[in-house]
Amino acid sequence: MSKVRADITMSLDGYVAGPDPDLEQPLGAGGEELHEWALASQSWRESHGREGGERNADSDLIAEGVAATGAVVMGRRMFSGGSGPWEPDPRARGWWGDDPPFHAPVFVLTHHQREPLPMEGGTTFHFVTDGIESAIGQARAAAGEKDVLVAGGGTVIQQALAAGLVDELQVHVAPKFLGGGAPLFDGMAADVGLEITRVVDSPTVTHLRYRVIKN
Amino acid sequence: MSKVRADITMSLDGYVAGPDPDLEQPLGAGGEELHEWALASQSWRESHGREGGERNADSDLIAEGVAATGAVVMGRRMFSGGSGPWEPDPRARGWWGDDPPFHAPVFVLTHHQREPLPMEGGTTFHFVTDGIESAIGQARAAAGEKDVLVAGGGTVIQQALAAGLVDELQVHVAPKFLGGGAPLFDGMAADVGLEITRVVDSPTVTHLRYRVIKN
Numbered sequence: 402m403s404k405v406r407a408d409i410t411m412s413l414d415g416y417v418a419g420p421d422p423d424l425e426q427p428l429g430a431g432g433e434e435l436h437e438w439a440l441a442s443q444s445w446r447e448s449h450g451r452e453g454g455e456r457n458a459d460s461d462l463i464a465e466g467v468a469a470t471g472a473v474v475m476g477r478r479m480f481s482g483g484s485g486p487w488e489p490d491p492r493a494r495g496w497w498g499d500d501p502p503f504h505a506p507v508f509v510l511t512h513h514q515r516e517p518l519p520m521e522g523g524t525t526f527h528f529v530t531d532g533i534e535s536a537i538g539q540a541r542a543a544a545g546e547k548d549v550l551v552a553g554g555g556t557v558i559q560q561a562l563a564a565g566l567v568d569e570l571q572v573h574v575a576p577k578f579l580g581g582g583a584p585l586f587d588g589m590a591a592d593v594g595l596e597i598t599r600v601v602d603s604p605t606v607t608h609l610r611y612r613v614i615k616n
Numbered sequence: 617m618s619k620v621r622a623d624i625t626m627s628l629d630g631y632v633a634g635p636d637p638d639l640e641q642p643l644g645a646g647g648e649e650l651h652e653w654a655l656a657s658q659s660w661r662e663s664h665g666r667e668g669g670e671r672n673a674d675s676d677l678i679a680e681g682v683a684a685t686g687a688v689v690m691g692r693r694m695f696s697g698g699s700g701p702w703e704p705d706p707r708a709r710g711w712w713g714d715d716p717p718f719h720a721p722v723f724v725l726t727h728h729q730r731e732p733l734p735m736e737g738g739t740t741f742h743f744v745t746d747g748i749e750s751a752i753g754q755a756r757a758a759a760g761e762k763d764v765l766v767a768g769g770g771t772v773i774q775q776a777l778a779a780g781l782v783d784e785l786q787v788h789v790a791p792k793f794l795g796g797g798a799p800l801f802d803g804m805a806a807d808v809g810l811e812i813t814r815v816v817d818s819p820t821v822t823h824l825r826y827r828v829i830k831n
Binding site (some may be wrong): 413415438577578581584586587588593594596599602604605611 | 628630634645646787789791792793794795796799800801802803804805806808809810811812815817818819820821822824826
């Protein structure tokens with residue numbers, strides 16, 4: 402069955418990016434370190450066109466997610482680091498070069514209309530200006546039998562949870578304090594219920610998976 | 617070797633108590649539910665003089681903590697829910713009745729001096745007015761070969777971590793959003809390092825244990 406999955410890495414103190422992000426350091430101070438576990442894995446490297454990497458529980462878990470995903474939803478800031486009109490945005494083609502790692506349709510939430518942007522390797526960026534419900538609806542239609550991945554950032558995942566649109570939440574808890582930055586859960590509705598469905602333990606990160614109970 | 621352990625239950629959105637705590641609901645809205653996993657366990661019930669409860673991984677983990685603990689450090693609000701002078705505090709003998717579940721010396725951080733308060737069952741409350749370092753130092757001396765448990769609340773655990781006084785941090789992540797309340801980590805120093813040492817997975821809570829790396 403096709404599901405909507407939210408999946409993101411969080412520091413133990415609850416941030417998905419550190420303080421003071423900019424174009425040089427889009428994840429803020431210390432934010433890149435959250436993702437060391439992924440960058441070290443064979444399957445992350447393969448999806449990004451790189452060789453090497455470790456074959457371990459983290460790598461298996463990433464491969465499982467890649468195989469299940471038919472379409473992706475993300476926020477404008479995750480896509481380009483920018484905001485406002487597209488023309489002056491230096492990353493208006495995204496962070497990932499000509500062949501982004503998604504190999505699937507990606508629906509980017511933005512306030513600024515734009516034509517779809519086809520890239521190499523099967524990724525096409527679609528720009529959605531009418532909100533999270535529309536973005537997930539379009540992604541569902543595009544994903545077919547596969548899952549929709551809500552990839553971030555934190556506010557987009559919160560919006561999707563609050564709107565009752567998420568079936569499964571996976572949080573990768575990195576053993577790190579960021580001390581500030583972009584919180585994953587900031588004023589979450591307490592009536593969104595969670596049930597633990599899987600915990601995968603590795604030396605560098607803890608993968609917590611929940612079924613989301615919609616009230 | 618004697619260690620200083622911080623140990624607390626946190627919601628997935630990072631709170632140790634919910635919004636609007638009062639004397640009827642000292643853990644705020646929804647805060648009691650964080651501790652359902654403990655209250656259901658045989659070893660928690662036994663330490664609180666109650667019968668029954670489940671013998672499971674959660675219960676074993678609590679029993680392990682109880683056996684290792686020689687002294688406890690906690691904040692005034694965790695002790696009584698109050699603040700300010702002791703005389704008008706309706707819970708000035710603590711929350712736990714005549715035979716508190718600690719069965720060991722407990723060092724309570726407060727701004728208001730007070731004589732030690734011996735209770736039944738081996739618990740004596742000592743009141744410490746000169747800060748976290750003094751409280752942990754006195755608890756270390758009292759604990760002998762056993763561990764010092766820093767039991768909460770969030771601000772006391774933060775102070776102890778920031779002061780480089782904690783060897784081991786255990787966070788029990790409850791599958792729940794509180795949406796507000798008392799955060800566990802609120803402006804943590806990003807230079808306090810963590811290393812995952814153990815993850816215990818149960819159906820109702822995930823126990824994350826870290827070695828604290830003092831920088």
